[in-house]
Amino acid sequence: MSANPKKGFVSSTLSYKGGIGHWSWILHRLGGLGIAFFLILHILDIFMVGVSRAAFEELLFIYHEPLLRPVIWALVFGVFYHALNGLRIIIQDFWPHMFRYQKQLATTVWVIVIVLTVFLVGVDIAGMLA
Amino acid sequence: MTTRYARTPKPSGSTFEVLSWFYMRASGALLALMVVFHLIWMHYVIGLTNIDFDVIAGRWTGPGGIFWRSYDLTLLILASLHGMNGIRFVTDDYIHNRGWRAVVKALIALVLLLMVVFGGLVIFTFNG
């Protein structure tokens, strides 16, 4: 679970000679951190709904501003990847024999993540054009 | 070691760490359903550009109010605890000094408390 503690963060993260599992670990971690920081911001923006209509409207640009869409899409991808890869981890941890199918599970994760991400990005773009 | 997730080592020793390992998986399974539903609902059913004060207020005060408040509260608590515990895992991997670890853990706990208090406050007290 941990990076090599004897090396620095960046070097141990980048020099690990793992296969597919290493990249999925980095992506899972980045996704988890990204969502967690967004969640803090998201709790604050929704808290403003309780403060006043005007206070919330000040923050609505987060969801309306077209220039911020790429950030939202990166987050959407991060959520879907973390969620589906997380399910793969859970399956492998509770049913260790599934670990023989790790490659197939990882491929399945990517297929579902791409389908969900393309769907939501497409829906957002359609909404912007409408 | 070729695969990081051959099997995530279940921590042995401290009961707290075993519980936290288990919590990450139990909450993760529930969050997968709830978060994907939340995203599809906000982007597809409502649409990002249509989100405004009336939409959010309407969800909480309309006929489905109890449902949405319960849904949002469940999501808030599950995700805040899962996310902050995850951040604790990450900081534990990189911060080895005992003193700093304690400081960072206290900060994480404080942020978690604030998240649940601020998020819970608006869900419970909003009345239009």
Ligand code: HEM
């Ligand atoms: C959507 C469904 C989700 C699933 C299935 C899921 C699953 C998991 C799993 C299995 C772990 C590994 C725990 C361990 O190593 O013992 C994990 C870690 C983590 N999760 Fe999630 N999670 C989900 C949602 C979230 C959300 C909403 C957040 C943020 C609020 C989040 C933030 C994190 C963080 C920061 C970590 C630590 C990453 C690391 O140790 O590398 N996760 N998640």
